Amino acid sequence: MPTERDIIAFLAQYDEQVSRLAMQARIVLFKILPGIKEEIDLSAKILGYGYGRKYTETICTLIPSKKGLKLGLYRAIDLPDPEKILAGTGKVHKYVIIDSVETIQSTALENMLKVAYETCMQRMGKE
Numbered sequence: 001m002p003t004e005r006d007i008i009a010f011l012a013q014y015d016e017q018v019s020r021l022a023m024q025a026r027i028v029l030f031k032i033l034p035g036i037k038e039e040i041d042l043s044a045k046i047l048g049y050g051y052g053r054k055y056t057e058t059i060c061t062l063i064p065s066k067k068g069l070k071l072g073l074y075r076a077i078d079l080p081d082p083e084k085i086l087a088g089t090g091k092v093h094k095y096v097i098i099d100s101v102e103t104i105q106s107t108a109l110e111n112m113l114k115v116a117y118e119t120c121m122q123r124m125g126k127e
Contacts, residue, residue, distance in 0.1 A: 024101055079115050085103075
């Protein structure tokens with residue numbers, strides 16, 4: 001697992017607003033997703049969150065870029081989205097645009113992450 005210093009160094013290559021939102025999003029992810037593991041994928045330029053090294057054990061990713069921050073969700077197409085917060089044209093994976101602290105702390109995002117967690121536990125046989 002990367003250190004806090006590793007995360008800060010990784011995010012330092014992005015705009016201050018993107019870095020700040022990513023740090024806030026991390027706090028929420030660690031709060032909502034018990035025992036989540038964090039990884040840095042330098043080649044993909046993402047932070048990954050899951051319960052193992054397999055792709056199927058992934059819950060979500062933080063995707064920083066020059067344009068902003070996205071929270072990608074594994075198999076988001078299978079998650080309920082009553083608030084219509086998902087974006088993207090992918091047939092399986094979608095993302096939430098993280099443009100404010102309010103988005104990070106929204107009930108809609110929290111509920112989606114909780115369902116994503118439950119779905120991941122089912123995939124892993126830990127219902």
